[in-house]
Amino acid sequence: MISELGLPTIVKACVSCRSTRHRPTGKIRVNANHKLLDVWLLICCDLCGRTSKVPVHERINVRALDHERLVMFENNDPAIVRQLTMDATLAHRAAYRLDWAGTWQLDTDIPFYDLQRPDAAPLKVVVRFELPAPVRVEKLLTAGFGLSRAAVHGMVGSGRILLPLPLDAKAREDFTFLVVTAPPLSPERA
Numbered sequence: 001m002i003s004e005l006g007l008p009t010i011v012k013a014c015v016s017c018r019s020t021r022h023r024p025t026g027k028i029r030v031n032a033n034h035k036l037l038d039v040w041l042l043i044c045c046d047l048c049g050r051t052s053k054v055p056v057h058e059r060i061n062v063r064a065l066d067h068e069r070l071v072m073f074e075n076n077d078p079a080i081v082r083q084l085t086m087d088a089t090l091a092h093r094a095a096y097r098l099d100w101a102g103t104w105q106l107d108t109d110i111p112f113y114d115l116q117r118p119d120a121a122p123l124k125v126v127v128r129f130e131l132p133a134p135v136r137v138e139k140l141l142t143a144g145f146g147l148s149r150a151a152v153h154g155m156v157g158s159g160r161i162l163l164p165l166p167l168d169a170k171a172r173e174d175f176t177f178l179v180v181t182a183p184p185l186s187p188e189r190a
C-alpha cells in the first residue's frame with residue numbers, strides 16, 4: 001500500500017521571488033460572468049507567500065459544469081482541492097510540474113514469506129495507491145521484500161516474479177503481481 005503523507009508540491013516559478021515551490025491555499029475562486037464561469041485553484045509560494053491562480057475552467061457554461069462539483073468549488077471543499085492539486089492533466093495544461101517527494105510511504109502487510117523455499121505456495125500481491133504518486137516498480141519490490149536490486153532483477157528475469165508492467169516503469173495506480181516458486185514453463189523460451 002502506498003499511503004498518503006501529504007499533497008505534492010506545485011513546481012512553477014514565483015513572479016515575486018526566486019522560489020519555485022507552491023502549495024494550495026485551500027481556496028478555489030469562482031467568478032461568474034452571466035452564464036460563464038471561471039474557476040481557479042489558488043496556490044501560494046512557499047517562500048514569500050504570494051498567491052497565484054491555476055485555471056481549472058475558463059469561460060465554461062454553468063450548465064456544462066456538474067452542479068455538485070460547482071458547490072464543492074464554491075465551498076472550497078478540501079476533497080476537491082486535494083483532487084485538483086494532484087491532477088496531472090491540470091499540471092500539464094498549466095505547464096507546471098508536481099513534486100511527489102515526501103508525499104507517500106510504502107506500508108507492507110506481506111506475511112513472512114520465504115522467497116527461497118522451493119515449495120512455497122504462489123503469492124499474489126496487490127499494490128494499492130491511496131494517491132496517484134508515481135513510484136518505480138523496482139523500488140516497490142526492493143523496499144517491499146527487503147531485497148537487493150540484483151535479487152529483484154534476477155527473480156523477474158527468471159519468471160519467479162510475474163509483473164504486469166516493466167521494472168523500470170512508474171506505477172501510479174493499483175496493480176497485482178504474482179510470486180511463483182517455479183518459473184512457468186514456456187515452450188517459446190525453450
Ligand SMILES: [Zn+2]
Pocket residue numbers: 014015016017018019045046047048049050
Ligand atoms: Zn515567492
